[in-house]
Amino acid sequence: xxxxxxxxxxxxxxxxxxxxxxxxxxxxxxxxxxxxxxxxxxxxxxxxxxxxxxxxxxxxxxxxxxxxxxxxxxxxxxxxxxxxxxxxxxxxxxxxxxxxxxxxxxxxxxxxxxxxxxxxxxxxxxxxxxxxxxxxxxxxxxxxxxxxxxxxxxxxxxxxxxxxxxxxxxxxxxxxxxxxxxxxxxxxxxxxxxxxxxxxxxxxxxxxxxxxxxxxxxxxxxxxxxxxxxxxxxxxxxxxxxxxxxxxxxxxxxxxxxxxxxxxxxxxxxxxxxxxxxxxxxxxxxxxxx
Amino acid sequence: xxxxxxxxxxxxxxxxxxxxxxxxxxxxxxxxxxxxxxxxxxxxxxxxxxxxxxxxxxxxxxxxxxxxxxxxxxxxxxxxxxxxxxxxxxxxxxxxxxxxxxxxxxxxxxxxxxxxxxxxxxxxxxxxxxxxxxxxxxxxxxxxxxxxxxxxxxxxxxxxx
Numbered sequence: 001x002x003x004x005x006x007x008x009x010x011x012x013x014x015x016x017x018x019x020x021x022x023x024x025x026x027x028x029x030x031x032x033x034x035x036x037x038x039x040x041x042x043x044x045x046x047x048x049x050x051x052x053x054x055x056x057x058x059x060x061x062x063x064x065x066x067x068x069x070x071x072x073x074x075x076x077x078x079x080x081x082x083x084x085x086x087x088x089x090x091x092x093x094x095x096x097x098x099x100x101x102x103x104x105x106x107x108x109x110x111x112x113x114x115x116x117x118x119x120x121x122x123x124x125x126x127x128x129x130x131x132x133x134x135x136x137x138x139x140x141x142x143x144x145x146x147x148x149x150x151x152x153x154x155x156x157x158x159x160x161x162x163x164x165x166x167x168x169x170x171x172x173x174x175x176x177x178x179x180x181x182x183x184x185x186x187x188x189x190x191x192x193x194x195x196x197x198x199x200x201x202x203x204x205x206x207x208x209x210x211x212x213x214x215x216x217x218x219x220x221x222x223x224x225x226x227x228x229x230x231x232x233x234x235x236x237x238x239x240x241x242x243x244x245x246x247x248x249x250x251x252x253x254x255x256x257x258x259x260x261x262x263x264x265x266x267x268x269x270x271x272x273x274x275x276x277x278x279x280x281x282x283x284x285x286x287x288x289x290x
Numbered sequence: 291x292x293x294x295x296x297x298x299x300x301x302x303x304x305x306x307x308x309x310x311x312x313x314x315x316x317x318x319x320x321x322x323x324x325x326x327x328x329x330x331x332x333x334x335x336x337x338x339x340x341x342x343x344x345x346x347x348x349x350x351x352x353x354x355x356x357x358x359x360x361x362x363x364x365x366x367x368x369x370x371x372x373x374x375x376x377x378x379x380x381x382x383x384x385x386x387x388x389x390x391x392x393x394x395x396x397x398x399x400x401x402x403x404x405x406x407x408x409x410x411x412x413x414x415x416x417x418x419x420x421x422x423x424x425x426x427x428x429x430x431x432x433x434x435x436x437x438x439x440x441x442x443x444x445x446x447x448x449x450x451x
Binding site for chain 1: 292308309310312315331332333336339342345346347348350351352353355356400403417418419421422
């Protein structure tokens with residue numbers, strides 16, 4: 001229950017960090033907040049030769065407005081996401097979702113960049129990134145590139161990030177700030193989501209002109225639900241239950257000891273129902289037909 | 291091995307540590323502050339909760355090298371002279387908010403943070419805030435009673451002071 005031996009590196013700039021990544025090979029892990037990595041080290045699920053600690057790297061902890069949205073530095077903590085005024089005004093979905101992550105002590109240290117690089121399919125940030133048309137900025141010694149959230153998350157703990165790249169920031173679009181929804185079911189407060197649903201809409205003249213519906217906990221990666229997005233787009237009728245039914249019928253979640261596939265489908269309905277109703281500003285209808 | 295300087299309970303402290311040393315083990319074994327308890331050692335039970343720069347932190351999910359240059363406060367900081375109990379500790383005693391006491395240091399530090407950031411909160415928020423601190427003895431009711439009483443005592447102390 002103690003971390004294995006590793007060589008420790010504490011760079012002070014992104015440049016130094018990515019040069020270390022390039023130099024040290026594949027068996028290197030990056031430590032940001034450590035709230036997933038250190039348990040993995042303690043349990044010896046990870047046994048890296050080297051750990052690169054981003055704690056002392058300058059310039060990864062800022063939140064800045066850009067192109068109507070936000071650039072969020074990789075080392076911004078969940079707690080900062082929960083309490084930052086710019087997040088609250090420009091990406092209120094992200095501010096709301098942050099409060100669902102773990103416990104306060106976890107949120108005080110865990111970071112958005114760490115969570116996104118880790119890519120747990122039940123985590124909140126990957127789903128929020130999909131719902132807010134987010135993009136991930138990756139930096140290596142050679143280049144800096146932006147990858148759309150839709151292309152970034154590939155599978156269980158697997159992303160488009162190359163081993164020599166660092167997640168340096170996350171862009172979240174601002175155009176969903178008026179119509180968004182988030183709902184999540186946790187077995188116990190602070191657990192990873194059994195199912196979480198994040199919704200971003202753009203509504204013009206009582207018509208939904210853009211809809212993004214993203215789910216965590218239903219597959220090996222966070223997924224958007226194109227059929228539900230299509231059902232949600234168009235004249236604003238407030239039919240959240242219809243959208244939820246489409247979402248439910250779009251997934252075949254794998255059952256496990258925490259819940260059968262059928263149970264998870266019901267959760268998809270219930271959480272999508274709540275999140276869509278919140279985004280539309282409508283009331284929750286009876287879920288007796290779930 | 292790395293040299294670190296940490297302000298522990300207000301006192302600047304220098305030490306040489308292995309990078310893999312957990313903050314929990316550093317505090318208990320190197321510094322001798324055994325009030326911080328180690329339960330699950332993977333961030334689940336909350337017994338090892340301390341404050342880093344005033345924010346609650348799992349010391350078992352933090353490396354000692356990560357707190358270099360920072361301020362760490364442990365449960366020992368609540369009653370520094372070891373005599374008069376802190377109002378939170380007093381409330382736990384008065385309300386029987388502990389039995390075996392193993393989880394208590396972590397709970398006290400979580401409550402100390404709550405008192406600073408949300409001192410007016412009610413029982414539901416108290417329960418939510420303490421969801422990351424597991425107690426196997428009390429069933430939590432008396433803990434919530436204790437926190438309610440502590441928050442009132444701290445508010446009154448502030449008004450009087």
